[in-house]
Amino acid sequence: MTRYSHHRWSVGLAATLLLVSVGLLYGSSAPFLLAVVPLAYVAYGALSSYPEPVVGIERSLSPETPTPGSTVTVAVTVTNDGDRTLADARVVDEVPDELAVVSGTPRAGLSIPPGESRTFAYEVMAKRGEYAFGSPTIRVRSISGSRIVTETVEPSGASTLTCSTTVEGTPLERTARERTGTLPTDSGGPGLEFHSTRDYRPGDPINRLDWRRLARTEELSTVNFREERATRLIVVLDARAPTRIAPHPGYPTGAGLAAYAGERVYEALRSAGHQVGVTALGLESTDLASEGRLPWVEPPAEGGSTAAARTLFEAAARAESNASEVPDPTQRTEDATESAFGEQLLARLTPGAQVLVVSPLLDEEPVALTGTLRTHGVPVTVLSPDVTVSDTAGGRLAAVRRRNAVTTLQYRGVTVIEWPPTESLEVVLDRSLPAVIP
Amino acid sequence: MSETVTDTDAANGTSDSVGNTKPTGGIESTTAANGAEDATERPTRLSTAVVVGLTLLVTVELVTAVGLGQRATYGVVGAVALAAVLGLLANDRLEPIGVALVGPVFPVVSLAVIAGAGITLVAQLRNALSVGSVFVVLGATVAVFGATLAVRDVLSHDALARAVAAGVRTTVVVATAAVGALAIRFGPARTRAGPVLGDIVTWVFAPTAPVPLASLLALTVAVVSLTRTTVVALPISELLGDRVGEPTRARLSRFDRALKLTAPLALTVVAAAVGIEAVATEPYGWLPGGLREFLGGLARAETLRLLLVDAVVAEGLIVATVTGLKRAYRGSGRAALVGTLPYVSGALVVAAVLQYREPFVAAMIGEIERRLPIQLLDEFRRLSTQAIDLYGEAAIGLMVVTLLSGLTLVVVLALFVSSTLGVLTERASGAGLAGAGLCLVAAFASTLGVSLLVALAGVVAAFVVWDTGTFGVTLGAELGDKASTVRTELVHGGATVLIGAGAAGVAIWLDHMTGPVTASGVPVVVALVGAIGGLLLLAVASR
Numbered sequence: 001m002t003r004y005s006h007h008r009w010s011v012g013l014a015a016t017l018l019l020v021s022v023g024l025l026y027g028s029s030a031p032f033l034l035a036v037v038p039l040a041y042v043a044y045g046a047l048s049s050y051p052e053p054v055v056g057i058e059r060s061l062s063p064e065t066p067t068p069g070s071t072v073t074v075a076v077t078v079t080n081d082g083d084r085t086l087a088d089a090r091v092v093d094e095v096p097d098e099l100a101v102v103s104g105t106p107r108a109g110l111s112i113p114p115g116e117s118r119t120f121a122y123e124v125m126a127k128r129g130e131y132a133f134g135s136p137t138i139r140v141r142s143i144s145g146s147r148i149v150t151e152t153v154e155p156s157g158a159s160t161l162t163c164s165t166t167v168e169g170t171p172l173e174r175t176a177r178e179r180t181g182t183l184p185t186d187s188g189g190p191g192l193e194f195h196s197t198r199d200y201r202p203g204d205p206i207n208r209l210d211w212r213r214l215a216r217t218e219e220l221s222t223v224n225f226r227e228e229r230a231t232r233l234i235v236v237l238d239a240r241a242p243t244r245i246a247p248h249p250g251y252p253t254g255a256g257l258a259a260y261a262g263e264r265v266y267e268a269l270r271s272a273g274h275q276v277g278v279t280a281l282g283l284e285s286t287d288l289a290s291e292g293r294l295p296w297v298e299p300p301a302e303g304g305s306t307a308a309a310r311t312l313f314e315a316a317a318r319a320e321s322n323a324s325e326v327p328d329p330t331q332r333t334e335d336a337t338e339s340a341f342g343e344q345l346l347a348r349l350t351p352g353a354q355v356l357v358v359s360p361l362l363d364e365e366p367v368a369l370t371g372t373l374r375t376h377g378v379p380v381t382v383l384s385p386d387v388t389v390s391d392t393a394g395g396r397l398a399a400v401r402r403r404n405a406v407t408t409l410q411y412r413g414v415t416v417i418e419w420p421p422t423e424s425l426e427v428v429l430d431r432s433l434p435a436v437i438p
Numbered sequence: 439m440s441e442t443v444t445d446t447d448a449a450n451g452t453s454d455s456v457g458n459t460k461p462t463g464g465i466e467s468t469t470a471a472n473g474a475e476d477a478t479e480r481p482t483r484l485s486t487a488v489v490v491g492l493t494l495l496v497t498v499e500l501v502t503a504v505g506l507g508q509r510a511t512y513g514v515v516g517a518v519a520l521a522a523v524l525g526l527l528a529n530d531r532l533e534p535i536g537v538a539l540v541g542p543v544f545p546v547v548s549l550a551v552i553a554g555a556g557i558t559l560v561a562q563l564r565n566a567l568s569v570g571s572v573f574v575v576l577g578a579t580v581a582v583f584g585a586t587l588a589v590r591d592v593l594s595h596d597a598l599a600r601a602v603a604a605g606v607r608t609t610v611v612v613a614t615a616a617v618g619a620l621a622i623r624f625g626p627a628r629t630r631a632g633p634v635l636g637d638i639v640t641w642v643f644a645p646t647a648p649v650p651l652a653s654l655l656a657l658t659v660a661v662v663s664l665t666r667t668t669v670v671a672l673p674i675s676e677l678l679g680d681r682v683g684e685p686t687r688a689r690l691s692r693f694d695r696a697l698k699l700t701a702p703l704a705l706t707v708v709a710a711a712v713g714i715e716a717v718a719t720e721p722y723g724w725l726p727g728g729l730r731e732f733l734g735g736l737a738r739a740e741t742l743r744l745l746l747v748d749a750v751v752a753e754g755l756i757v758a759t760v761t762g763l764k765r766a767y768r769g770s771g772r773a774a775l776v777g778t779l780p781y782v783s784g785a786l787v788v789a790a791v792l793q794y795r796e797p798f799v800a801a802m803i804g805e806i807e808r809r810l811p812i813q814l815l816d817e818f819r820r821l822s823t824q825a826i827d828l829y830g831e832a833a834i835g836l837m838v839v840t841l842l843s844g845l846t847l848v849v850v851l852a853l854f855v856s857s858t859l860g861v862l863t864e865r866a867s868g869a870g871l872a873g874a875g876l877c878l879v880a881a882f883a884s885t886l887g888v889s890l891l892v893a894l895a896g897v898v899a900a901f902v903v904w905d906t907g908t909f910g911v912t913l914g915a916e917l918g919d920k921a922s923t924v925r926t927e928l929v930h931g932g933a934t935v936l937i938g939a940g941a942a943g944v945a946i947w948l949d950h951m952t953g954p955v956t957a958s959g960v961p962v963v964v965a966l967v968g969a970i971g972g973l974l975l976l977a978v979a980s981r
Contacts, residue, residue: 008908011870015877015900022881026570029952030884030893033945037897040941041934087929090916105920109913111929120921139916143933145909 004148009045012038048144053089054082055112057136057155066126068163068252068260068317069385069421071102075121076136076155080112087111088141091120094134099124099161100250126163127252128260128317133159195224232275232299232352236345237262238359238366239316240282245362247389247421254360255282257385259317261425262358265383266309268429275299278309279348280316281341281365294344341365342372354379360387361405362398370414382409385419480919481591481866484927485910489903493585493872496899497578500879504886506567506574509558513579516550519543520846521586527604528590528597537776540604541611541783542790545842551579552842557809564811570882577878584871588907591914593867598854604780605847611784612791612843616836623830643743649722649734652711657746659704664753666697671760791839795831802838869907876900894945898938905934 015038023031056079066072076093080086093106104122112118139150197210200220210221243254252260262278269276278297297312298304349355355373359366361384373380384406388399409416417432419425501510523543526536555575561567587593640646641653675682715721722730736742766774791798803822810818826834856862863870880896909930913923 008905011873011904012901015897018877019881019897022570022885026885028885029949030890031881033890033949034880034884034893034897036945036948037894037901037938037941040937040944041901044937087933088926090913090926092916105918107917107921109917109921109923109926111925141930143930145905145912145930 001149001151003050004150005050006146006148007045008146009041009144012040012042012045016042045144045146048142048146050147051086051140051142051149052082052084053080053086053138053140053149053151055079055086055089055138055153056081057091057138057153058157059093059133059136059155059159061158061161064158064162066161066163067425068126068128069257069425070126071123072126072161073121073123074106074133075119076106076108077117077119078108078110078112078138079117080114083114085111085113086140087143088145090139090141091136092138093122093136095124096131096133096161098127098129098250099131100248124161125251126161127250128163128256130163131161133161197221197223232277232350233269233354233356234277234279234345234349235262235266236355236357236359236369237278237280237313237316238282238357239280239319240365242363242365243282243360244319245360245387247387247395251387253319254362254385254387255319256317257387257419258358258360259313261383261385261419262316262356263310263313264425264429265356265358265433266313268433270300270306275301277302277304278312279345280312281369282319283312283315294341294348296348342369345369345373346376346378349378354381356381356383358383358385360385361402361409362387363401364405367405367408370409371412374412374414381415381417383417383419386421481588481869481907481910481914482919482923482927484924485869485906485913486589488931489588489869489872489907489910490585492899492903492906493581493876496876496896497581497879499892500883500888500896501574501578503888503892504568504571504574504883506558506571506578509554509571510575510578511554512557513551513554513575514582516547516554517579517583518586519550520547520850521583521592524587524597524601525590525592527600528592528594533600534772534775534779537600537604537779538783540601540780541608541787541843544605544608544846545787545839548842548845552845554579560809568886570885573882574879574886577875577882579875581872581875581879584868584873584875585903586868588866588868588872591866591868591911593853593857593862593871595854595857598850598857601850602847602854604783605843605850607780608784608787609840609843609847611781612788612836613840615784615788615791616833616840619833619836620829623833642747643740645738647715647721649725649730650715650737651722651733652708652715654737654743654746655704655708655711657743657750659708661746661749661753662697662704663701664750664757666694668753668756668760671757671764787839787843788836791835792832795835798835799826799831799838866908866911869904869911872907873900873904876903890946890949891942894942898935898942901938902931902934906931 016035019031019035019038023029023035058077058079060075060077062073062075063070074093074095076091078089078091080089089110089112091108091110095101095106102123102125104120106122108118108120110118110120133155135152135154137150137152139148141148197213198221200209200222204222208223208225210223213219213221237255237258239255239259243258246253246256266276266278277299279294281294283295284293295312295315297309300306345355355378357366357370357380359382361367361382366382370380370382384402386402388402389395390399406416406418415432417428419428497510497514498507501507520543523536523539526532526539529536555572558567558575559572562569562571641650642657645653722733725733807815807818829837853862857867876896877900880893880900883896884890884893906927910927913921913927917923
């Protein structure tokens with residue numbers, strides 16, 4: 001507790017001196033009578049005593065386990081447990097530096113009668129991870145404002161904001177075909193859906209013989225069904241330096257949102273029985289990669305573990321930004337035609353694999369990578385969180401460049417799933433994923 | 439739980455010398471990187487409304503009650519103008535507008551205050567007004583000045599520093615113009631500069647010497663030198679890029695080096711030619727006749743000389759433009775604008791004074807004559823006519839504007855020094871000035887026949903204005919402008935009003951109890967001694 005005495009009402013002495021002097025100079029009684037007023041104020045300040053705040057503070061978060069990019073309402077309730085009114089109580093909640101306040105303010109000026117409570121609320125933008133709130137500071141002034149007591153109060157209630165990335169609902173479960181984990185192909189073979197017929201070859205299973213044709217023409221033929229294979233999808237996270245930009249201080253970065261979206265897709269597809277692997281661009285120099293190669297987590301059937309995938313998502317989300325590596329949005333770059341990561345990625349992909357690029361599309365590299373993959377016949381889909389803003393000239397330019405990248409991709413026939421900041425990722429995936437993963 | 443007791447100095451709110459410190463923590467500032475706090479430290483809206491509204495209301499009431507409304511209005515106009523300029527200067531975005539306005543506004547501020555307070559003083563000296571009237575006008579001016587500044591609490595040290603810098607530059611421009619006008623008026627410049635300029639023009643364009651080689655050589659050297667400077671200044675190298683090969687670059691570099699080495703030789707030749715033409719009775723007589731005639735014809739060719747002079751002017755303009763553009767590009771354009779605008783503003787003021795010098799001086803003299811006692815009128819007319827004949831309207835107009843601008847500059851400088859020394863606190867100084875001005879008005883108005891009730895209302899209002907203003911500033915600084923503070927302000931302000939009302943009630947009761955008191959009576963002496971003694975005791979007690 002800090003106690004602080006401010007003799008602000010002593011200015012009344014100067015006013016008294018002025019009035020007494022004027023009274024003396026002019027030989028008038030009125031200024032002497034006027035001097036009663038400043039003297040009263042001087043006495044008011046001098047007689048003021050220190051307030052004795054006895055307060056309890058409770059903090060609550062709603063929702064308690066938010067997802068990245070969502071807003072959390074923080075309500076702070078201040079209760080005057082003392083027996084005197086707190087005429088001027090100023091409360092400041094200690095918001096973690098990493099979290100941005102998007103609505104309201106964590107500061108409040110309150111007047112609280114004894115035994116009563118006052119509540120103020122504000123909203124913060126949730127980011128992946130755990131963030132501990134500090135203890136609120138309360139400053140109480142006497143009614144004259146000349147005695148000030150400041151103290152830090154340990155609050156009850158919520159003290160940590162935990163931003164969960166767990167998948168509460170898997171949109172794929174609602175949208176997937178009846179038999180999960182299958183991907184229909186154009187090649188004929190065993191399966192359910194009729195594809196074609198061909199001449200019988202010795203060794204063909206008897207249940208695939210075309211009995212009707214045999215009865216009609218007495219010739220043996222074999223029925224081919226549409227072959228179905230398990231989906232093999234590689235999620236490519238874009239966590240390079242240019243993506244580590246946040247629209248505002250305290251907001252999640254493009255890489256962070258890409259990691260969150262990638263993780264949700266990974267969890268959804270994995271739980272639906274698909275074979276999903278993960279890689280990340282921009283983490284070549286970390287411990288997760290060897291010899292500058294792309295970090296890689298194989299699908300579960302090929303030895304990849306879910307824990308390794310989560311570690312990769314964590315690393316991508318926490319990739320630190322470096323201002324010197326962020327491209328200047330006002331500098332026009334040449335259209336990239338060759339991707340620096342394309343060759344590495346192609347070398348690791350197995351035939352039939354699909355790629356889902358998760359990127360905020362803030363530069364040309366994802367477009368080039370997509371072009372390289374499509375040139376080699378790899379089906380590609382892009383999932384793009386939007387972190388551009390329109391309140392600055394640079395932000396508007398970045399938004400235009402992102403829009404150009406999306407248009408370019410769509411022009412090339414790539415499905416682009418856009419995740420605008422105002423929409424829930426679950427809704428976006430629910431709406432768009434069926435078009436990508438049948 | 440640790441506890442620190444801190445005592446602050448009442449005047450400036452800083453820590454005392456015992457070593458105690460002000461409390462620290464998140465409540466001290468409203469600025470943070472994550473937007474958790476507001477980036478601005480503005481006073482609350484309610485406090486601003488109270489300071490402005492109450493100050494205007496009580497000031498109008500008091501000055502109207504003593505019959506000084508019109509005179510106070512002049513001063514108030516000047517105060518509002520100065521406060522508006524300071525407000526613009528305090529805002530980084532609007533600073534250029536403020537700097538540009540310093541030139542025309544500074545003289546107007548002084549003129550308005552002189553029209554209000556100065557004329558009131560003259561009237562007071564002539565016994566046309568009661569003694570103390572001038573302080574009422576000055577108090578009203580200060581009160582409104584402070585209330586206007588309290589709108590965003592803009593009376594900062596930075597704003598005052600900017601005002602001083604811009605004011606000095608503008609005043610220097612006007613003063614220089616005044617000195618120039620006086621110099622032209624009093625001859626030395628006009629009588630001496632004319633022939634000198636004429637000789638130079640003749641030497642350059644139409645030399646009378648039979649072989650005027652010196653001027654031709656001087657022009658040629660100037661053209662060559664400026665051509666080199668222009669080539670260096672232009673971004674030719676950047677534009678050509680790799681299209682110029684290394685051998686060409688090396689050759690150009692060698693040529694440039696040779697040019698630089700020959701520069702002293704060329705200057706020596708020019709100096710020698712000037713010397714020969716100045717000293718010798720028959721310059722270049724030692725040259726063969728044919729060559730001398732050829733050189734004479736070449737040197738006297740007017741077209742060639744015009745061409746060289748045109749080249750010098752064109753290249754000079756190119757160099758100046760390119761250099762200016764480069765500086766603007768490399769440096770901050772805004773800083774260059776703010777640095778240049780006061781001079782432009784001063785030049786515009788000079789141009790306006792020169793354009794309207796006659797009506798300006800006539801109006802000024804007419805206004806003074808209108809206010810002078812009749813017995814001084816003839817003498818003033820004689821003196822003013824003599825002064826106009828001697829100095830001319832232009833010089834008089836410029837000197838008056840310099841004086842007016844300088845007066846406002848002195849006031850701003852005084853505020854700046856006060857701010858530097860800590861006399862004028864950085865926060866809530868507007869509310870402080872408003873309160874002080876109101877108190878001054880109420881004090882002197884009470885001696886001019888205003889009813890005790892109105893005067894008491896003035897003093898109470900002065901404290902309410904000051905208290906609400908300073909309180910609102912601390913609320914704005916600690917909580918930002920997003921937090922709801924109205925309830926807290928109403929509770930605090932209500933208590934201040936109640937204390938003032940109670941004190942006013944006591945004063946009225948004392949007035950009824952004691953009745954009219956004369957200054958010569960014995961009870962007054964006792965009361966005075968008691969009041970001063972009480973004052974000293976309070977001062978000691980508060981320490």
